[in-house]
Amino acid sequence: MRVWSYNRRGQPREVLKLHETRPLPPLPRQDQVLIKVHHVGMNPSFPDIVMRMVNPWGMERIAEIEYSGAVIAAGSDTDSLFTKGRAVFGAANDQKHIWFGEGVMQDYLLLNKNEVYVVPQELKMAEAAGLSCAGQTALNMVQVTRITKGSRVFVNGASGGVGIFCVQICKAVGAYVVASCSEQSRQLVESLNPDEIVDYRVNAPLADYLAHEYQSRPFDTILDTIGIQDLYNQSPQYLTAKGIYANAGAYSGIWTTIFSAIKNYCWPTLLGGTPRKWMMIRTPLDREKMERLLQLIEAGQIKVPIDSIWDVNEGKDQIYKAYDRVLSQRAKGKVIVKLVEG
């Protein structure tokens, strides 16, 4: 079977390799499910952060963690719905990916039953592959900042993987949502039904624009999926005194993001720190969040907008083109790789 993996740090085009003759996984144990992978959901965190981590022992990491596919066989101690051919999806454990190299970019996949969910009828297979990571991150952002009915929320980066879900989940809980995007992404963001859209390019610098427009009607919460430090620095002008600034983005690079996080958490207001609560959002994936997302999908309150689908059966370069798109910072919704033929 085919496996796409890397064993040194670098850009996907330099380090990611296709291995075409790897052995098939063994038959599943009692609590495992063997899956034929159809699609893989791409997330910038992997090429941006994990692929760039030092890897002194040359550990092999199989790329990416979110997938959809069809059940080949399931152990006796798994959900009775996991019958042969059943459409399933989910995400492999991200810590096992980082520390042991487990990943999903391979034709067949052996997973613990806790990492497998039945694809709801509302989702196509490509869409299901793009739900788990960004969807749970967005849900976590909404939950930890306690956004509820009537909360006023600014979503920065509403057209990206996490942003598309932030807007929809905030609307599902009844919040008033102002979403940022550029003209190129307006159509997509409009389809998510925010209450207002701010064009971050036309209205640059964004912090000045928000200060001018929203000082008299400030936000209770800012969900920043991009990671713009200046937006936080100036937030007292448009975020209520008890408001929360939650950041999941790392567009400025891992080291700048870590430095900013330390500063934002530790710099006391008395010594000039920004007088607003700041949080870095890190989201361990779990069943509780996934089940909530599935409820929202089934209720028609969230959908999974797809930016592009890259079919690896059409050429070896497709995988690199998918990563180029992910790293372009221009994707509108989720980038998906298709593994299954047909």
Ligand SMILES: NC(=O)c1ccc[n+]([C@@H]2O[C@H](COP(=O)([O-])OP(=O)(O)OC[C@H]3O[C@@H](n4cnc5c(N)ncnc54)[C@H](OP(=O)(O)O)[C@@H]3O)[C@@H](O)[C@H]2O)c1
């Ligand atoms: N995906 C995940 O599961 C996940 C989880 C945790 C953290 N993160 C981190 O979150 C960040 C974003 O990842 P993502 O997958 O959500 O996004 P993404 O797919 O990379 O976002 C691309 C979108 O962001 C928009 N954008 C770019 N710069 C912007 C800006 N300055 N202001 C507003 N919008 C802007 C672009 O719109 P235009 O083309 O219209 O400008 C484009 O539609 C990354 O640093 C990633 O590492 C992602």
